[in-house]
Amino acid sequence: xxxxxxxxxxxxxxxGATRALAGVDLDLKPGVTGLLGPNGAGKTTLLRxxxxxxxxxxxxxxxLGLDPExxxxxxxxxxxxxxxxxxxxxxxxxxxxxxxxxxxLLKEWTQPAARHAExxxxxxxxxxxxxxxxxxxxxxxxxxxxxxxxxxxxxSPPVLILxxxxxxxxxxxxxxxxxxxxxxxxxxxxVLSTHQTEDVAALCERxxxxxRGRVRYDGPVTDLTGQAAGxxxxxxxxxxxxxVSWRTGTGRYRNVGGRVRDGVEYVEPSLEDAYLLLRGGxxxxxTAEEVAS
Amino acid sequence: MTAWHLxxxxxxxxxxxxxxxxxxxxxxxxxxxCEPCRGRVTAAASVIEVSVIDFAAVxxxxxxxxxxxxxxxxxxxxxxxxxxxxEARLVAVASAFRGVWLVSVAAVLVFAALAAAIGHTRGLWxxxxxxxxxxxxxxxxxxxPRMDPALEPELVTPYPVLRLIxxxxxxxxxxxxxxxLLFGLVVPGVTAFAWLLPAVGFVAVVLAASTxxxxxxxxxxxxxxxxAAIWLLAGRSGSPDAVLQAPAQxxxxxxxxxxxxxxxxxxxxxxxxxxxx
Numbered sequence: 001x002x003x004x005x006x007x008x009x010x011x012x013x014x015x016g017a018t019r020a021l022a023g024v025d026l027d028l029k030p031g032v033t034g035l036l037g038p039n040g041a042g043k044t045t046l047l048r049x050x051x052x053x054x055x056x057x058x059x060x061x062x063x064l065g066l067d068p069e070x071x072x073x074x075x076x077x078x079x080x081x082x083x084x085x086x087x088x089x090x091x092x093x094x095x096x097x098x099x100x101x102x103x104x105l106l107k108e109w110t111q112p113a114a115r116h117a118e119x120x121x122x123x124x125x126x127x128x129x130x131x132x133x134x135x136x137x138x139x140x141x142x143x144x145x146x147x148x149x150x151x152x153x154x155x156s157p158p159v160l161i162l163x164x165x166x167x168x169x170x171x172x173x174x175x176x177x178x179x180x181x182x183x184x185x186x187x188x189x190x191v192l193s194t195h196q197t198e199d200v201a202a203l204c205e206r207x208x209x210x211x212r213g214r215v216r217y218d219g220p221v222t223d224l225t226g227q228a229a230g231x232x233x234x235x236x237x238x239x240x241x242x243x244v245s246w247r248t249g250t251g252r253y254r255n256v257g258g259r260v261r262d263g264v265e266y267v268e269p270s271l272e273d274a275y276l277l278l279r280g281g282x283x284x285x286x287t288a289e290e291v292a293s
Numbered sequence: 294m295t296a297w298h299l300x301x302x303x304x305x306x307x308x309x310x311x312x313x314x315x316x317x318x319x320x321x322x323x324x325x326x327c328e329p330c331r332g333r334v335t336a337a338a339s340v341i342e343v344s345v346i347d348f349a350a351v352x353x354x355x356x357x358x359x360x361x362x363x364x365x366x367x368x369x370x371x372x373x374x375x376x377x378x379x380e381a382r383l384v385a386v387a388s389a390f391r392g393v394w395l396v397s398v399a400a401v402l403v404f405a406a407l408a409a410a411i412g413h414t415r416g417l418w419x420x421x422x423x424x425x426x427x428x429x430x431x432x433x434x435x436x437x438p439r440m441d442p443a444l445e446p447e448l449v450t451p452y453p454v455l456r457l458i459x460x461x462x463x464x465x466x467x468x469x470x471x472x473x474l475l476f477g478l479v480v481p482g483v484t485a486f487a488w489l490l491p492a493v494g495f496v497a498v499v500l501a502a503s504t505x506x507x508x509x510x511x512x513x514x515x516x517x518x519x520x521a522a523i524w525l526l527a528g529r530s531g532s533p534d535a536v537l538q539a540p541a542q543x544x545x546x547x548x549x550x551x552x553x554x555x556x557x558x559x560x561x562x563x564x565x566x567x568x569x570x
Contacts, residue, residue: 051449052449053445053448053449075451075453078449078450078451079451081449083446083449084446085445085446087445088445088446091386094362095360095362097360097361097362098362101361101362102382102383102386103446103447103450105379105382105383105452106383106447106450106451106452106457107450107451107452108450108451108452110379112378113353116353116356116357116360116361117353120356120360132356132359132360133359133360148446151446152446
């Protein structure tokens with residue numbers, strides 16, 4: 001059995017004068033890899049490169065050993081790929097079943113009975129088995145997100161690229177989706193971007209933090225979280241020594257980073273703490289880097 | 294009580310649900326009045342293999358009836374024309390075939406044709422201006438990311454984008470060109486076929502230009518250029534003959550051939566269709 005894998009060597013992408021992704025080297029194996037980063041960090045661009053939706057302007061991408069720049073190999077990749085874009089527009093008047101069935105047709109499910117069974121399977125996986133006949137326009141944002149995820153799951157692809165799959169999905173369904181993705185990741189490469197650090201902590205073995213098109217961190221989630229050990233503490237007031245602090249639901253302030261102080265109440269760091277620490281304590285978003293002229 | 298009773302074969306077919314609708318209805322009418330036969334049915338049903346009644350299949354067919362979308366009129370027409378069912382579905386899904394869009398296209402054509410039919414010179418110019426650009430606008434709408442919001446997932450499937458676009462283009466032409474020709478028949482003094490070559494030429498230009506910029510932008514640019522040309526011609530000569538005569542028609546044919554050649558050479562660029570282009 002061939003192990004699913006993806007590799008990028010110096011892969012980058014520019015849009016005019018803007019560099020969205022700068023020379024990234026990555027190797028991805030079966031399992032769930034989470035992409036974190038501020039808006040404009042290059043997460044969506046990286047996912048589009050992996051999904052063959054966008055060619056790189058520099059470097060090489062290989063998916064399952066195939067070169068997406070060769071048309072026949074690109075088609076070969078697409079036969080083994082599930083992709084959930086950040087935003088999916090749904091044709092007016094479509095039901096959930098009709099939309100997933102349409103994508104299944106494009107994915108070469110030509111036998112109606114088998115195709116309908118597969119559509120039902122993936123709708124069931126995302127918890128929409130009872131809503132197949134409902135018009136997508138009448139669905140909530142979370143339900144629409146699950147419809148777009150369902151089309152990506154068609155055929156249990158060995159490569160699954162998901163751009164913010166849990167945005168707008170309620171906590172109960174997020175737990176269900178985590179279970180589904182964890183099961184798929186036993187044999188498939190699953191790469192997902194998200195702003196939900198708790199999803200990454202709960203689901204991913206590996207996390208990649210992107211910032212201005214560059215990889216700032218690539219490694220196990222536990223190692224990243226460990227970097228914040230002893231650097232997160234609670235206090236009654238925001239600590240000026242901290243890089244970032246905010247008022248929690250208990251009324252106390254959670255302080256992250258900065259100079260380590262004596263006599264404060266340290267707490268177990270979360271992945272979010274570690275992420276903020278890595279980002280230099282700035283929760284503000286940054287824009288993509290301008291290419292030096 | 295009736296004088297006759299179900300024979301064994303009819304009873305078996307009824308219990309196993311392999312009878313026809315008419316036979317089943319007849320048997321049920323008989324059962325209402327015949328207690329012995331009701332008893333035989335009960336006895337037969339109690340020993341029948343559960344697998345004979347495939348509940349899963351019944352459930353699947355019920356779900357199919359509820360969930361599987363019924364083909365639109367346009368999709369049925371495509372199937373009737375010989376297009377395989379899956380291809381007909383892919384073509385019919387294009388936003389260009391939504392009813393509102395079709396009605397608006399038809400309304401524009403009707404308006405232009407009526408304006409021409411009343412014999413007013415400006416009406417004739419109006420029809421000449423509108424008729425050839427309608428097919429290219431509809432073609433562009435058939436695969437422009439703005440009009441087809443599902444395009445991003447569509448692009449990363451193994452189905453060839455080129456095939457999808459050409460299928461939709463042919464379907465649009467099959468729909469729009471006869472409409473243009475039909476309305477052209479009511480225009481006095483000119484042959485209806487005179488509009489065909491400009492329309493085909495502009496569609497080819499849109500396809501070729503779509504390898505650089507978005508289809509809708511291409512179509513709008515082509516339409517504006519054509520309207521400007523018509524405006525200038527109307528101002529100079531006052532007669533549309535220059536557009537309708539052989540040299541101009543040959544020019545449209547050459548434009549179509551050249552544009553389609555460019556489209557074929559650059560077709561791979563279509564795979565990079567993006568809303569921001």
